[in-house]
Amino acid sequence: MPDTPHAPPRRRRRDFDRNRERLLVAARHLVAEHGPEAVTVSDVAHQAGLNRTTAYQHFRTRDQLVAAVLEAMGDELQAGLEEPRSAAELIDGMTRVFSEQRELARLSLHLLMSGDPLPRRSWERFVAHLRKLTSGSRAQEGVDAEMLAHILVGTWLVWSLRSRAEYDEAEVGPATERLTRELKRLFLYGLFRRDRMPDLVASLQPHRGRKKAES
């Protein structure tokens, strides 16, 4: 039994939490920009305006810090897609998520290029689901789910090449709407299938936890 049963929160928790948040934000930017492997604790701390040792008070190891970022971004990606029930909703959701959150796009691409089998399998599952969702729609002849997938991932890649400033001020909104419109015209052509889409969201999760990282 602890010696302070109803231990009142002592003092000075404000800065602690604020700094943890700063570290996570900084790490998020760096991870998205350069990939999870390329991020160092020094970089993150410096970007957050903090000392390197402070970071180690919040996260035991570098890998745990990166894992926290990956987990958070995985959740955001999941939340942003929100159970699409048709190919139309899927296109809407993905173009919206990736146009609003440049970091999510870049991170996904870094994970895909990392050579890890997990993101690769996620992608394959995603294409398979896409194929099911679009199979019933009256798509343009010769244009199939795979080409749709290529357009989507190609668009994410090209968009994520822009710098943060370009990305924010650019008319991504209109471009997204236009892309969505054209994709729907190409692939859904009138009728939408109302198929359900059970575990697509799970398939989109980036892989979590890197290398060894004990407790």
Add this chain to the structure above:
Amino acid sequence: MPDTPHAPPRRRRRDFDRNRERLLVAARHLVAEHGPEAVTVSDVAHQAGLNRTTAYQHFRTRDQLVAAVLEAMGDELQAGLEEPRSAAELIDGMTRVFSEQRELARLSLHLLMSGDPLPRRSWERFVAHLRKLTSGSRAQEGVDAEMLAHILVGTWLVWSLRSRAEYDEAEVGPATERLTRELKRLFLYGLFRRDRMPDLVASLQPHRGRKKAES
């Protein structure tokens, strides 16, 4: 003046050249797979079945080894495209190059994701040229050069996700032909413009020489 004016090549040049080639081939695989930054001299030498110090007899620094690989691959990319004069030739050339040479696709993507401004600018110039080449063709309404570019880069990305074995044995040939056919139908739709294409090839060169590397 050297003391041996007509110095005859002494002895044992065969193994030397062979090992240099082995090192370049090993480095090529590793650079394409994991990106130029992630390659170590130990990895390359081990993959080539040679000692680490042997590598340093062929290349003064790690960066020079990597630079040699990048230069060679840049030349191959250039040679593979061979001055396309129309969007049709361009589509043919790029799909062929990237389907035949998985390493070129992966390297290009690594460079694009690296954050270096040079590959990014190359890509933008490429899209600009593509826009010019397709501007006169009777493309499907709403489908423009940018979407064509997205399909191309998306296809390269997805194809380069496959492992070497999958890539080699998969029916990439037929898939390439099909992709080329569909792209032409989507974007060129009957008439091809015979515009000339001056310096597209130069614009496709990946950036060469990394960091410091004296003499």
Add this chain to the structure above:
DNA sequence: AATAAAGTCAACAGCGCTGTTGAAATTATT
């Protein structure tokens, strides 16, 4: 068989990143 080119091996210093430690300096809260 002689010989010189080339490869192997072990060791070294240097560097940057990781993760830890202990002491000193801040600072929010009471």
Add this chain to the structure above:
DNA sequence: AATAATTTCAACAGCGCTGTTGACTTTATT
């Protein structure tokens, strides 16, 4: 003003990668 939480700082050992060096072994060629 007192105090405890928190941050900072300098230093350290460990590790992996870079390049270098010197001694040695192997081997193609003559």
